[in-house]
Amino acid sequence: MTVTPAPAPAATDYILRIDHVTKRFGGLVAVDDVSFDVKRGEVFALIGPNGAGKTTLFNSITGIFPPTDGHVVFEGRDIAGSKPHQAAALGIARTFQNIRLFEYMSALDNVRLGQHCRTHAKLWDSLFKTPYERHEERAITERAMELLRFVGIEQRSEEYARNLAYGQQRRLEIARALATKPHLLLLDEPAAGFTPQEKVELMRLVDKILAEGITVFLIEHDMKVVMGISRNIAVLDHGELIALGPPETIRRDQRVIEAYLGKGA
């Protein structure tokens, strides 16, 4: 259950290493000394009851709330304490538990914005619409359309994000995250509120993302989805890591069953 300390940063098969990460909010310990590794090219799932500290851990990784203690090693570099935009530039993209799209921007513009940290037009270029800027804008739009096609909502590109259906909004958020050209994609409850049919489609989409060479790290409550797509699973309860391993092990783990169903179940 405890993570064996792997030979430090050089090990490239680990894209993300959570190393004794603790996050305190005042007296509350939201994440308590958690350690695990996410392998390059796998689907890794983080599960646990509500309030277990899953989203807090995501926020620690992406720099929204830097961890109080410990290291977050991404591609061999300690990124604990870096700003959200720096994390994005390094190659970590995310979606949010309660969808956070730019509601009054078109679907296309949402995805175009995602390419912000991968484009280089300077203020001067933007002011005077230099040939460089025009060229870059054209490329941005093309790629944005491609990504909308990739998640299957290209026919609604001109629509305001808020006017999309719920499932389409979740897809748009994924497209926007992919626009940042991530190496690691964090999905925070991507299947929440989905019908069984939509869940199947989501799992297909995750496979497609994986095929692009992007590692997927997700938080999910739906056990069918989690067991169906993930190679490894970490279980948090009250901020502590209580289990870590492939789906078959997790399914039989006594502490996991207790955490979910209560003692005596």
Next chain:
Amino acid sequence: MKIFKAIRTIWETDPRKDPNPLAYAILGLGAILYPIYAQISTGGQGDFLISVLADAGVYILLAIGLNVVVGFAGLLDLGYAAFFAIGAYTYAFLASDHLVVTPIGEPVHLPFWIVLFVGLFVAAAFGLILGAPTLRLRGDYLAIVTLGFGEIVPRVFKNLVVWTSGVNGISALDKPVLPVWLNGPWSGDPLEIVQSFKIISPMAFYVVIVLLLGACVVLVNNLRQSRVGRAWMAVREDEVAAAAMGVNTTRIKLLAFAIGASFSGFAGAFYGAKLSLVSPENFGFTVSITILVMIVLGGMGNIPGVIIGSLLIYAITFLFLPALPPLAEEWATNIGLGGLLAVNGDWPGIGQEVQRLKFLIFGMILVMTMLLRPQGLIPSRVRQQELTKGVHEDQTLEDVTAETTA
């Protein structure tokens, strides 16, 4: 070619869907026809009317700049006039004899065109200085800090008597000089090319401000549609999400602040040159608020709306309201209530009474406009949607019920 394309866009766009091309066309034509109308309607004595519109142009420039900060990036700046003051005083220092009476003791006379850009950069620098520590604050807090800054700057200019002559202000600023200018019947001269032409006539100022405005509108529109403009909108919509998508939010907000300030500095330098006088009285809190009213009333975030809002508010505050008291006296006489003109006990006379009620009337006009058209005169698409949000939700609800019952 570009002109033909523009005309086609205007012709083909449905103004009910997108009123902007039509609005630009009307504004452009109006800018050209206005001086002709002013001269003809007054029999060649239209200089005053032209001068008024040139002054309004300064306010339009200010409003376009504040629109970048408030309309695009969503940062409420209540001390915008401070940058206006900084631009104007920059011009006063660098283009008059004034520095002789300061500890420097030497006059500086830089050309207008250079100081225009110096003013721009100085104001932008102050924008950065104010923005860097304060832009971490959100919404209301930022508004209070900028409010404070807006109060401090004119006071500094007022109390730094050694440098600024305090309340007396600085006068006799240089007039801009153009290397070449074409004289003609419009200025009452024979047709000729003159060199190092001094811009004194209101008409010349008018031409300069219209050209500057045209350039600024193009530049700001370019910005809005660019990578930077998108980032501003994203920060306005959801700062956390924008940061997670790789936008350096502090930097992008600072940029909006600095660009807004630079417009204000630019306008300030022009204002100083036109008025040939700067005094701390001209840059108070009312100026900041007036500009904010202009963009909210015109249609926040949408440039033609902002321009039309500015023209309207300018006309109301500087033309309509001052004209009211004499108008009231005239009406009273005409309908046989001439007795109201005289002072009688507590009654100050109708002219004076209306003078006192001026701001009540102004307030009522504002309230009426916002009640009748809360999204502004020519709103941006976003504003329009935001205000009809409720309607949209009802619609989707209906759609859902229709689907489930069908």
